[in-house]
Every structure is written in structure tokens, then in C-alpha cells.
Amino acid sequence: SKSSRSLTGGIADIFTKRKLDDDTLQDLEDILIQADLGVDTAMRITEKVAAGRYDKEVSPEEVKSVLAEEVSAVLSPLATPLAVDEAHKPFVILTVGVNGSGKTTTIGKLAAQFSREGRSVMLAAGDTFRAAAVEQLKVWGERTGVPVVSRETGADASGLAFDALKQAREERRDVLIIDTAGRLQNKSDLMAELQKIVRVLKKQDETAPHAVLLVLDATTGQNAMNQVDIFQQTAGVTGLVMTKLDGTARGGILVAIADRFGLPIHAIGVGEGVDDLQPFEADAFARAIAGLE
Amino acid sequence: MFETLQDRLSGIFETLTKRGALSESDVNAAMREVRRALIEADVALEVVRSFIDKVRERAVGKEVIRSVTPGQMVIKIVHDTLVETLGAEPEPVDLQAVPPVAIMMVGLQGSGKTTTTAKLALRFTQEDKKKVLMASLDTRRPAAQEQLKILGEQAGVDTLPIVPGEDPVRITRRALDAARLGGYDVVMLDTAGRLHVDEELMRESVEVRDIAKPHETLLVADALTGQDAVNVARSFDERVGVSGIVLTRVDGDGRGGAALSMRAVTGKPIKLLGTGEKLDGLEIFHPDRVANRILGKGDVVSLVEKA
Ligand SMILES: Nc1nc2c(ncn2[C@@H]2O[C@H](COP(=O)(O)OP(=O)(O)OP(=O)(O)O)[C@@H](O)[C@H]2O)c(=O)[nH]1
Ligand SMILES: Nc1nc2c(ncn2[C@@H]2O[C@H](COP(=O)(O)OP(=O)(O)OP(=O)(O)O)[C@@H](O)[C@H]2O)c(=O)[nH]1
Ligand SMILES: [Mg+2]
Ligand SMILES: [Mg+2]
Numbered sequence: 001s002k003s004s005r006s007l008t009g010g011i012a013d014i015f016t017k018r019k020l021d022d023d024t025l026q027d028l029e030d031i032l033i034q035a036d037l038g039v040d041t042a043m044r045i046t047e048k049v050a051a052g053r054y055d056k057e058v059s060p061e062e063v064k065s066v067l068a069e070e071v072s073a074v075l076s077p078l079a080t081p082l083a084v085d086e087a088h089k090p091f092v093i094l095t096v097g098v099n100g101s102g103k104t105t106t107i108g109k110l111a112a113q114f115s116r117e118g119r120s121v122m123l124a125a126g127d128t129f130r131a132a133a134v135e136q137l138k139v140w141g142e143r144t145g146v147p148v149v150s151r152e153t154g155a156d157a158s159g160l161a162f163d164a165l166k167q168a169r170e171e172r173r174d175v176l177i178i179d180t181a182g183r184l185q186n187k188s189d190l191m192a193e194l195q196k197i198v199r200v201l202k203k204q205d206e207t208a209p210h211a212v213l214l215v216l217d218a219t220t221g222q223n224a225m226n227q228v229d230i231f232q233q234t235a236g237v238t239g240l241v242m243t244k245l246d247g248t249a250r251g252g253i254l255v256a257i258a259d260r261f262g263l264p265i266h267a268i269g270v271g272e273g274v275d276d277l278q279p280f281e282a283d284a285f286a287r288a289i290a291g292l293e
Numbered sequence: 294m295f296e297t298l299q300d301r302l303s304g305i306f307e308t309l310t311k312r313g314a315l316s317e318s319d320v321n322a323a324m325r326e327v328r329r330a331l332i333e334a335d336v337a338l339e340v341v342r343s344f345i346d347k348v349r350e351r352a353v354g355k356e357v358i359r360s361v362t363p364g365q366m367v368i369k370i371v372h373d374t375l376v377e378t379l380g381a382e383p384e385p386v387d388l389q390a391v392p393p394v395a396i397m398m399v400g401l402q403g404s405g406k407t408t409t410t411a412k413l414a415l416r417f418t419q420e421d422k423k424k425v426l427m428a429s430l431d432t433r434r435p436a437a438q439e440q441l442k443i444l445g446e447q448a449g450v451d452t453l454p455i456v457p458g459e460d461p462v463r464i465t466r467r468a469l470d471a472a473r474l475g476g477y478d479v480v481m482l483d484t485a486g487r488l489h490v491d492e493e494l495m496r497e498s499v500e501v502r503d504i505a506k507p508h509e510t511l512l513v514a515d516a517l518t519g520q521d522a523v524n525v526a527r528s529f530d531e532r533v534g535v536s537g538i539v540l541t542r543v544d545g546d547g548r549g550g551a552a553l554s555m556r557a558v559t560g561k562p563i564k565l566l567g568t569g570e571k572l573d574g575l576e577i578f579h580p581d582r583v584a585n586r587i588l589g590k591g592d593v594v595s596l597v598e599k600a
Contacts, residue, residue: 034338036519039329099542099570100403100515108435130570131447132440139435153443182570186546219401221335221519223547244402247488249521272402272433 020058025050028067035252035289036221041259045070064290071286074258075265079282082110082239082266084119085210090168090176092201092208096194096235097215098227099182102243102269104133106215107177108140109269109277115144119174124164125150126197128157129181137179143274157181157193158200165204178209185230194235212237213266218244218251228257243269246276250289297589298330298371302364313356315363320352323367334587335550337523340557348374372584378553379580384562386413386537388421390508393472393480397507399498399533401525402486405541405567406513407437410483411444412567412575418450423478428453428468430461430501431485441483448572451477461485465501482507489528498533509536511564514555516540522551523558530559540583541567544574549586 025046032042048070049063084091093110095103107123114121123141125148127133134150141148149164161178168176180197183190201208214237216224231237242251245268254265265280287293305322315323324345331341348371357366388394396413398406410427417423427445429452431437438455445452453468465482472480482505487494502510512526512535529535538555543566552563563583568574 030338033332034520036521039332098517098545100405102403130440131443132436135436135439136434143435184542184545187544217403217515217517219515219519219521219525220517221547221550222333223335223517223545226546244488247401247521248490248524249519253519 019055020050020053020063021055028063031291032067032252032289035250037252037289038222038225038256041252041256044259045074045255064292068283068286068290068292071255071289072282074255075282075285078258078262078265079280080239080264080266081279082211082213084114084175086174088205088207088210090122090165090173091210092165092168092205093175093177093211093213094180094197094201094209094235095178095213095215096180096231096237097182098184098217101182101215101217101220102241103182103215104136104140104179105272106213106241106243106267106269106277107137107179108144109274110177111140111144111146112274113277114175115146120172121146121175121177122164122168122171122173123148124161124176124178126157126161126164126178127181128153128155128160133179133181158197161197162200162204165201165208169204185227191230191234198235211239214240214263216240216242216251216254218242219247219249220253222253224253225256225260228261228263232261232263237263239264239266241265241267241269242280246270251285252289254285255289298326298368299364301326301330302367303362306363315352315355315357315366317353319363320349320367323352323364324349327367327371330589331550331553331587334548334589335517335519335522335554336587337520337550337554337558339523340554343557344374344378344553347378368588372588375553375584375587376580379556379583380562381580383577383579384537384564385577386509386511386564388417388423388479388508392478393426393469394478395469395472395480395482395505395507397482397484397502397505397510398513399484399510399529399535400486400513401488401515402434404486404513404515405539406486407431407440407444407483408570408572409511409513409539409541409565409567409575410441410481411448411450412572413565414445414450414479414481415448415572416575417479418448424476425479425481426451426453426468426472426475426477427481427483428464429455429483430464431483432459432461432464433485437485444572451475461497462500462504465504469505489525489532495528495532502533507536510534511537511539512555512561513539513541514551516543516549516551516566517545517547518551522554526555526559530561535559535561537562537564539563539565539567540578543576544568548589549583552583553587
């Protein structure tokens with residue numbers, strides 16, 4: 001893509017037969033900042049790159065791969081696919097995030113993936129607020145051949161979630177994925193609504209929800225830190241999905257998030273199609289940030 | 294979560310005993326902190342650089358007024374330069390053209406185009422007493438056309454009837470015809486979200502633009518956008534041509550640096566702010582408010598108190 005090309009160019013220009021001095025390190029830090037790592041994380045990674053190499057001649061390739069290694073070292077321990085624990089029937093996945101981050105689309109992709117694995121899936125149209133949110137999920141249900149439990153727009157979301165779980169249990173479904181309306185984390189009334197959904201699910205199965213996925217948009221900058229912080233506190237986020245990595249945004253905030261929250265990163269979205277969900281691979285992600293592809 | 298710029302700058306200036314004019318070395322030290330604050334507010338690095346150069350030039354040699362500290366002085370200069378760069382005067386969406394006036398909405402996936410289309414249509418109807426027609430050209434996202442239709446019903450604004458299987462170019466032609474025949478003042482074209490690097494879809498936007506000849510083409514962008522804001526704004530402006538920017542999700546707690554990034558690289562005005570999911574969540578852009586947010590609460594409060 002455009003930005004990774006310019007990053008590659010940038011690094012090559014900077015490091016052609018140069019010493020790894022302060023100026024060079026500043027340039028390196030800038031490259032990380034432009035990938036949305038944030039100042040602190042960019043500085044920390046840059047320091048690691050410098051350790052033991054300061055004032056030495058370095059080739060651009062070497063710097064790039066060291067950079068990628070350092071980023072990957074932060075992310076690797078967290079790269080874990082979303083595992084369906086078969087002890088729970090259904091395994092309940094609650095999907096949360098700010099408006100437009102890609103929740104509903106990700107649910108469609110996950111439904112396809114689980115169905116392919118031979119699991120019987122059910123979806124719950126828990127976004128009872130946004131215009132045509134229910135219809136949108138129903139289209140995904142049709143696409144993937146998965147039933148969708150829904151109520152009319154304006155209905156109570158937690159009531160819908162309760163009914164969906166009941167139905168999924170009765171039908172002995174393997175997986176139930178619950179969609180929710182997008183909400184900004186600073187809206188306490190909306191966050192309380194999310195807590196209510198969790199509470200209501202626990203009435204039927206105190207271990208539910210078994211996974212709470214926070215869907216993050218790769219184009220988001222430093223605010224993603226607040227998103228993780230507050231969604232984790234209120235909804236008990238258990239893992240992350242990052243969408244829209246098919247654009248030029250590098251999603252580097254994930255490195256800062258990994259550093260601070262240590263939440264598993266399950267998958268990435270790389271398009272709007274049903275197959276555009278990939279497992280999160282720390283190395284590939286880190287190499288893109290370092291401009292190695 | 295963030296230390297305010299004020300705190301950091303006072304830390305720097307604490308070590309300086311001299312008052313009077315700001316020296317070049319004082320300013321350089323201060324600019325490192327300003328740089329950091331702007332990056333934390335999501336201003337894109339290339340924009341941070343040119344912005345800092347401007348501020349540095351203005352700050353060096355500046356007399357520090359008695360009532361404020363050197364740190365507050367620097368913040369005042371940063372604030373004023375922010376307001377100036379963001380565009381001091383609000384520029385409304387312009388409807389002064391031969392009806393039906395076409396307005397095209399473009400942007401990345403999920404940025405808020407459809408919601409903003411309905412918000413604007415409601416405003417034109419209620420405040421400007423215009424007869425508005427909305428059309429969804431989004432044949433890709435599931436239920437996108439349905440979404441606009443429902444929002445139209447909520448707003449009491451007409452939407453072009455949905456014809457399944459029609460492509461965006463044909464919908465555009467039908468919308469323009471319907472607007473002309475129906476005596477509409479304004480026709481709003483809500484397009485599908487697309488990546489600025491998606492050649493095929495960007496070409497489609499150009500085709501729609503050439504047919505509709507929009508009086509305004511509004512780039513709808515998320516206020517929570519990070520460093521990528523410059524790439525997005527520049528590409529949409531270069532490829533499709535943008536007449537203004539609408540920033541959505543300003544009701545969030547993001548610092549909104551994308552506003553400065555987009556304005557700086559395109560020179561195009563930020564016209565409106567989306568401040569909620571409901572149809573009344575639309576406000577006129579006020580640079581001062583956005584500047585305050587980029588700077589952070591703590592800084593603005595002290596600035597207002599002292600200056
Ligand atoms: N390019 C790209 N677009 C995506 C990706 N994931 C989702 N989208 C698009 O982003 C837009 C928003 O996606 P949704 O799934 O509706 O997002 P949401 O979080 O459910 O939105 P709300 O329910 O309104 O909060 C749609 O146009 C999707 O097609 C991705 O990985 N890449
Ligand atoms: N909080 C808040 N939410 C907003 C605002 N504007 C839009 N939204 C929400 O953001 C999400 C996406 O909005 P849409 O209008 O569907 O975005 P879009 O750009 O049309 O999306 P695509 O057509 O998929 O590209 C929805 O959940 C909206 O309710 C805003 O100003 N504030
Ligand atoms: Mg949704
Ligand atoms: Mg839309």
C-alpha cells in the first residue's frame with residue numbers, strides 16, 4: 001500500500017550508510033508515530049532498537065528487521081485465535097465497540113468461519129437502536145446460512161439477548177454471537193446498558209458471556225486506548241479484533257494497547273467480504289509497521 | 294490520563310529564571326512538549342512539523358506579559374495558531390445554486406455518511422425550508438439503502454425509491470431526474486464507504502461526481518481518526534475533489550487532532566461537526582472549540598483564567 005511504501009522509502013533514505021545516532025533514532029521514532037503507536041510506545045521501541053547498536057553502522061534492512069522484531073515481541077504473546085470452548089453450549093460471544101468500528105460485519109465473518117468449522121451458529125440482533133441494523137445482520141445471516149434472532153427496532157436490547165440465549169440453548173446451538181449497538185465509551189448511560197446485557201445473560205448461564213470481543217477500527221488513533229480501558233471495565237472485554245487493516249492505517253495503537261492491557265488479539269478485518277477475516281499474526285503485523293512489505 | 298501541556302511547559306520554564314522575551318532556546322525546549330501534545334491529540338506528524346515551525350517563529354522574541362507565565366504565553370500562541378489554521382470563520386454548507394442543488398457525501402467505511410446525510414437533510418428542511426430528496430448509492434453494504442430510507446422516514450424527508458439491482462451510476466441519474474421532475478431544491482447523494490486506495494471504487498466516485506456535478510462534496514470523517522487522516526483527506530480531495538469536511542463522533546472523548554490534519558493538508562474548511570447518533574446531533578464548526586479540545590481541558594481552563 002501507499003503508506004507502507006512511503007515508510008519503506010523513508011527508512012531506506014534515512015539509514016543508507018548511516019550511524020545509529022540520535023537523529024536517526026528520532027527519524028525511526030517518527031516512523032512509528034506515523035503508524036499510530038503513540039509517543040511513549042514509539043520511544044520505548046526505539047530505545048530497544050538502539051540498545052547495543054548505538055553509534056554503529058547499520059543497514060536499512062537490519063534496522064527494519066530489528067524494528068519489526070521489537071514490535072512483534074510485544075504482540076506475539078497476545079496473538080491467539082478465538083477458541084470456542086465446547087464445554088459451553090452455546091458458547092456465547094458478545095460483540096462490543098464504538099459506532100461504525102465493524103462489529104456487525106465481523107459477526108458475519110465469524111458466523112461464516114464457525115459454520116465452516118461445522119458448528120451450529122446463531123446470531124442475535126442486539127443493535128435495536130440504529131436504523132436498519134437488524135436488517136443488516138439479517139443479510140449476513142442469509143449470506144452465511146445462520147439464523148438470526150431479532151426484535152423490532154426500539155426494543156430492549158437485553159431482553160432480546162435473554163431470549164436469544166434461551167432459544168440457542170433450546171436448539172442446542174454451539175455458538176451464539178450477540179451484536180450490540182455502537183456506543184462511545186464516554187457515554188455512561190449506554191455503557192450501563194451494556195452491563196445490563198451482561199447481567200441478563202448471567203441469569204441463564206452464570207459463565208456467559210464466554211467471550212466479549214471489542215472491535216477496534218485500525219484508523220483510530222490514541223482514543224483506542226480509552227476505548228479498551230472503559231469497555232474492559234464495563235463489559236469485561238476478553239479479546240480484540242482490529243478491522244479495516246486493508247487501508248493505509250497501520251493500527252499501531254494495538255502495540256500500545258498490548259503493552260498496557262495485555263488482551264488477546266484474535267483476528268483482523270481486511271475487507272468487507274465474508275472471507276475477509278484473518279487470524280492475527282504478530283510478525284506480519286509488525287513487518288507492516290516497519291515497512292517490510 | 295495525559296499530563297497537560299501546561300504542566301509540562303511549566304516544568305520546562307521552571308528552570309528558567311529570566312523573564313522578558315522568550316529566547317530561541319526556551320522556545321525550542323517548549324516546542325518539544327508542544328510536539329508531543331499534538332501527537333497525543335492525534336495530529337498527523339507532517340502537520341505537527343509545519344505547525345510547530347509556525348508557532349516557533351511567532352514565539353521567539355515575544356514579550357511575556359506580566360500577568361501570565363512563559364508557559365501560558367506559549368500555550369496562548371499555540372491556541373491562536375490552532376484557531377487560525379483550523380479556519381477562524383465558520384463556513385456553512387452552501388445551497389446557493391440552481392436547484393436541484395446536488396450534495397455528495399463521501400468517506401471511508403463507517404465514518405458516518407448516511408447518518409450525516411439525514412441530519413443535513415433534516416436541517417435543510419427545517420431551517421432553510423428546502424424541499425430535499427435523499428438517495429442512497431450504496432449498493433454494497435447490507436441494508437444501506439434501507440438505513441437511509443428509515444432515516445428519511447424519521448426525518449420526514451423523501452428518499453428515492455429503492456430499485457434492487459441498480460448500480461450507483463444509474464441511481465445517480467434517476468435521483469437527478471427525480472429531483473428535477475419533483476421540484477426538489479436539494480438532492481443528497483449518500484455514497485458507499487470506500488478506502489481511498491481502492492482504485493475501482495474511487496473511480497466510481499469520480500463517475501458519480503461527473504454526472505451529478507455536486508455543488509458541495511463533503512468528506513465525512515471520524516474525529517477519532519489517527520495519523521492516517523492526512524492520507525484519507527488528501528486522497529479524497531485529489532481524486533474526487535472535496536468542498537468541505539464533516540467531522541463525526543465529536544461527542545466522543547477523542548482529542549480530535551484529525552481536524553487539524555485534514556484542514557491543513559487539504560485547505561478545505563471543516564463545515565460541520567457530528568455530535569451524536571440522533572438526527573439533531575449536528576453542529577456548526579467552531580474552531581475555538583476544536584482547538585480547545587486538541588489542547589486539552591486543563592490547558593484551556595488555565596488559559597481562560599489567566600489570559
Ligand atoms: N475496508 C473494510 N471495511 C470494513 C471492514 N470491516 C467492516 N467494514 C465496513 O465498515 C462499515 C461499518 O461496519 P459495521 O459492521 O456496520 O460496523 P458496526 O460496528 O456494526 O457499526 P454500528 O453498528 O453502526 O456501530 C461497513 O461499511 C463495513 O462494510 C474491514 O475490515 N475493512
Ligand atoms: N456517537 C456518534 N455516532 C455517530 C455519529 N455519526 C454517525 N454515528 C454512528 O456511526 C455509525 C456509522 O454511521 P453511518 O452513518 O452508518 O456511517 P456510514 O459512513 O454511512 O457507513 P458506511 O455506509 O458503512 O460506510 C452508526 O452507528 C451511527 O449511528 C456522531 O456524530 N456521533
Ligand atoms: Mg452494527
Ligand atoms: Mg452509509
